[in-house]
Amino acid sequence: MEIRTARTPEEVLLAKQVRHEVFVxxxxxxxxxxxDELDAACTHLVALDAEGAPQGTARLIxxxxxxxxxxxxxxxxxxxxxxxxxxxxTGLGAELVGAVERAGRELGATECELHAQVRAMGFxxxxxxVAEGPVYDDAGIPHRTMVKVF
Numbered sequence: 001m002e003i004r005t006a007r008t009p010e011e012v013l014l015a016k017q018v019r020h021e022v023f024v025x026x027x028x029x030x031x032x033x034x035x036d037e038l039d040a041a042c043t044h045l046v047a048l049d050a051e052g053a054p055q056g057t058a059r060l061i062x063x064x065x066x067x068x069x070x071x072x073x074x075x076x077x078x079x080x081x082x083x084x085x086x087x088x089x090t091g092l093g094a095e096l097v098g099a100v101e102r103a104g105r106e107l108g109a110t111e112c113e114l115h116a117q118v119r120a121m122g123f124x125x126x127x128x129x130v131a132e133g134p135v136y137d138d139a140g141i142p143h144r145t146m147v148k149v150f
């Protein structure tokens with residue numbers, strides 16, 4: 001499995017295919033909520049198998065966009081982490097989180113924020129993320145903000 005930054009529009013489409021499968025089909029999130037204006041300017045990471053088929057994805061929001069969304073200087077935002085069902089439990093999700101964190105540190109970030117589905121909080125806690133603030137609704141799913149200081 002290779003995790004890399006999506007370098008072409010075609011690779012961004014591969015990342016979006018995984019998001020569609022996981023969020024729109026499995027979790028029944030409306031497509032108009034899944035895809036947003038941040039997709040055009042963020043960094044998409046995609047995990048490709050040996051045949052080049054997408055198996056997972058995550059996106060990294062940094063710079064002024066991250067500052068506007070988080071209100072914290074030096075913080076990047078990890079979002080849209082998705083792994084195809086057949087690859088869950090293999091460590092691929094953790095590898096994608098690690099890749100986003102490394103990319104954030106390379107940009108000078110000192111911490112990373114994410115908006116976890118409540119049922120996935122344990123996964124992020126095992127990776128060093130700490131919950132902040134109350135539970136809130138996002139697309140009909142309970143979420144909670146989590147942060148990791150590097």
